Amino acid sequence: MYVWIWRHLPGGTASRALLSLLLVLAVAALLLFVVFPWVEPTLPFNDVTVDG
């Protein structure tokens, strides 16, 4: 998977390293701002109310 991505990135080592970093940041941002806020309400450890 990672080897495949590395092979498909254009340019030399420097350009590939930079693009990899950008990819990592993009994935992290997607997780932090889209996926996690969406998943979180379905998880139980944030229940603080008493309810029947």
Added chain:
Amino acid sequence: MNGAHTGRRAAPDVAAPDEFATDEFATDEFARDDVAHDGIPPDEPARGELWRTVVRTMGEVLVTSGLIVLLFVVYELFVTDFLNGRVQEDLNREVHAEWEADPPVLGSQIPGDAFAVLHIPRLGADYQRVVLEGTAYADLKDGPGHYTESALPGEVGNVAIAGHRTTYGSPFRDLDRVQPGDPIVVETADSWFVYRVLGDPATGDYTGDPSGIPGQQIVVPTDVQVINPTPNAAADAPATGSYLTLTTCHPRFSARERLIVHAVLDGAGMSKADLPAGPPALTEG
């Protein structure tokens, strides 16, 4: 080598069908060896290569999943606190601006509205959290939430407020440190209400109050009677006083139980016009 192939293939003209099959097989075997030497992946090693790719990809997926879970923990423990800190700052500014410009009538708030500020000196001299109406997920994300059916600050009955123990600013993270007699001050548009945690301030015993209501208790999530008009009494029993109940999860990082703190109104509400800096109880502890 190709010449050999052609040579063998040319032969079947005269060969018996059996012999032909054997010959063809032999040719295949031969061809396999042949290309292997040319560096083109032959069948057998290709299967090995495929497995290696599968196993490596599985490993990468597992390591990646682990990193994603770690990132989720970081998100929950740090990012949500950071985001909530900014939300609370904005809400605090907005609610005070609203109170100065056009003070709303207490009780007119709808779910999602910021309508009070909670001060708990035991949790820090500057501890203040804007309380929102409602205990839905979206309300609690922004700050402690007021159970919509419960009493309003200063009223006879029980003012019930829920808040996060961890994540989203963790307003009630250290709620277990609140001692009997500690003030919990509720600030509204025009008044201060000082509640005091039930129990015996001298001994620190939470169960000393004559009303029988403990200052602190740990219950299961379905024990809704803790937020009844008289805590722990029947839901339809008349209120015996003006109470304040805070609920949060317990133990920390778990939703197995609930930590409950009960307090009772100490004296009447005080006008903010008379006490712009707050009641003396704010600087206690």
